[in-house]
Amino acid sequence: MKRRFALKAAAAALAASGLVSLPAFAADTIKVGVLHSLSGTMAISETVLKDTVMMTVDSINAKGGLLGKKLEVVVVDPASNWPLFAEKAKQLLTQDKVAVVFGCWTSVSRKSVLPVFEENNGLLFYPVQYEGEELSKNVFYTGAAPNQQAIPAVEYLMSKDGGSARRFVLLGTDYVYPRTTNKILRAFLHSKGITDADIIEEYTPFGHSDYQTIIGKIKKFASEGKKTAVVSTINGDSNVPFYKELGNQGLKATDVPVVAFSVGEEELRGVDTKPLVGHLAAWNYFESIKNPTNAAFIKEWTEYAIKKNIPGHKDKPLTNDPMEATYIGIHMWAQAVEKAKSTDTDKVIAAMAGQTFKAPGGFTSTMDPKNHHLHKPVFIGEIKSDGQFNVVWKTPGPVKAQPWSPFIPENKGKKDEPEKK
């Protein structure tokens, strides 16, 4: 009895402190978990995804909710601490009994929660581009696989318009996503006739803030031969000192272009982008894309940010790719729940196959019937002086994801769908 009282008190305290958006004991709601770092090195990227979930849930609730019930968001903060991700995931699934979780940015956090979701048969929507090499029945990947981001970006760099690069610096934060992506890229570059002598790999720890040596190395490498380009998989707030140093050292995009896979509008906030004009990013969405769906999405976000007084966004609202992927993910999940007439994990998974949604990126994204990944278009943008991106290249239409990269020999013969258990 006493314990239940303590739990209630704790829940009330949580609600009071604003961590839970709705009264914790509203009768008969569907609970939706959010598992994004709200502090630590990844907060720069992940915080806004929490707000995107809240916004979309609000709009679904405004239209009457799902299956006649309102959605209720449960937010936890795993604080950029990978083991804590697993703990918080367990808490969401077993204590809060959420129907679905939207969360994770870094692959190391996803790898950390994966066993928890598989063991408890939970449902995770992962909204960020990643390295592939994974396919779980309990996860839907709404970000890009390597063939939807990394490979087209490098192909562009090697093209005439991209600067005909023949030497590559693969620069990243030291964890699973950059290491695996660079392994795939190295194999891809080999297939294009580029030898190991023309590729260097450099890694820095999470939260690294002194990029002088790295920039010096890039300069030296670029002076030793053919046209050089940098492929950056730096993640988190390290990007701010990296781009500051790049600008201050005068390394121009016309000399050595840098293409980044984890840098978007949000990460460049507060960086002086004038010296960075022309450096690139590859994504499946940019805020600068012009179409009515995107205009509506930006408007919805702007109004929400002002209404909820979200720091930064209330003065300068920005949208980016992972926000779009989160937005698509929730809407598709809601559609699947309506179709399945249930929030049961297995029924929703079955109903997810083939779901479509008109995405702000300008195309209709389709959930692959088998491999739990979205078919998405690829865009390559150059940084403009106002921190937005200029789309300089795009695929004619959505591309099917290949979670098992064909450039890694061990992947031969792997099935393009999760193992049935």
Add this chain to the structure above:
Amino acid sequence: MRTLLRFLCLALSLLAGAAEALTPQQTLAIAAGDNDARLAALNAAATSGDARLAAFVQALLDGEVKVAGDKVYLVQGDKATIAATGEPTKVPDDAEDVTNNNRMRGALDAVLSTLRLFSPDLAVRRAAIVDLGKATLEEGQLPLIDKALAAETDPQLKDNLGRMRAAILISSTDRASRLAAAKELASSSQSTVASLLQERLGDGGEADPEVRAALGQALDAVRGRLAWGERLGVIFTGLSLGSVLLLVALGLAITYGLMGVINMAHGELMMIGAYTTYVVQNLFRAYAPGAFDAYILVAIPAAFLVAALVGAVLERGVIRFLYGRPLETLLATWGISLVLQQAVRSVFGAQNVPVENPGWLSGGVQAMSNLVLPYNRLAIIAFAMLVLGGVALLIAKTRLGLFVRGVTQNRRMASCVGVDTARIDMVAFAFGAGIAGLAGCALSQIGNVGPDLGQSYIVDSFLVVVVGGVGQLAGTVVAALGLGVLNKFLEGMAGAVLAKIMVLVFIVIFIQRKPSGLFAMKGRSAEA
């Protein structure tokens, strides 16, 4: 690119001849369409040599050109003109910005610098030559370079142009001019020349053995010069990291080194300094946007005062009850550090806050062809030296410094001769905290400002103080700069992750060998 440059040379050799006006059709063809066609149109326009072209190209680079239908507009501020003629007009609402990718921008840059090569202004010509020196030159440019060489009066620029000429002649069909060019290039210090020479020495390059030998010598000479740039680069980055370490450790050298307080909240005092900078920046942006570039000058004293105030409160409220109990001090200050972090999270949010560099701290000075010294790094080195000088003077020369030294060496004796030890403790601690605030202000210019900013520096600052020798300012200085250079040297060889580990291993071994640090305290006070 090649054809473009050839066209340009042709264009510029005709420069003195009849100049045609830039037509609206030409501006449209340069501004709209696919990139290949735009480049061709740019080449063609360059042959006409209209004075407007330079302005138009500059506007394209600055993103001031808009297209609507078949009209091309220049939009500068709220004034709009027709690009070709310059007559004022109004831009329609559906006008779209012209977008240039890297390839287009590179071509526009090249046009601009070749046009500038004949400017009457020496500084403009110098800048043009620097820009052209970075590009790969083609044989078609030879007449142009020759012409510029003949017209050039400045001896230094003449040398540069001569080397540019040689960079073209190095692939000439005439053996004698190749040989001469190889010899001339030996005096270059451009990294582009090094890669050019390397390419000539590679497969399908130079065949003649004598020229090959000259090329080899030239490459060695150029590389030798470039190597100096690299070495100086390592030393500079090391000094820069060292001065950051010095700044973060100086405050601790006072509170821990002199006073013996193990202050785990030292990092959070830095964070407070950084957040103060952020607040000052925002106030300037809101109330004095015109003087934004000067915000840092206000932020420095503000960061010092705020951090010093927090330090004084800490000392009066907590630490003074714990003198002589290091373990309790450690726990208490660690708790305080958590409280301060959470307080900042509650006030400013858990996310990092953006601190923008003032304009004069962006960019850098080109010291050598492969060495740029960024202004913010230079400023931090100078700032660290200034703060160091201030601290040293205060401790060694002032009455307050005398009291501080007296109290830390022998509290009871100092008290007996009439020093108010409690006040001195508070002032000294507040001073150390203020220095931490200054460090935070400096850090905000190079890194991220967030609630856990202090965490990433607290270990480093203790390491510096311990390695330097507790209670020794000179030791702190030597240790900070030494660790900085060592770290950067190792990072260059082994990468950032391994370098960090190697430095820590080095420190562990060092402390085992010399437990009292580089500069050990001697005499009775060492045991006190």
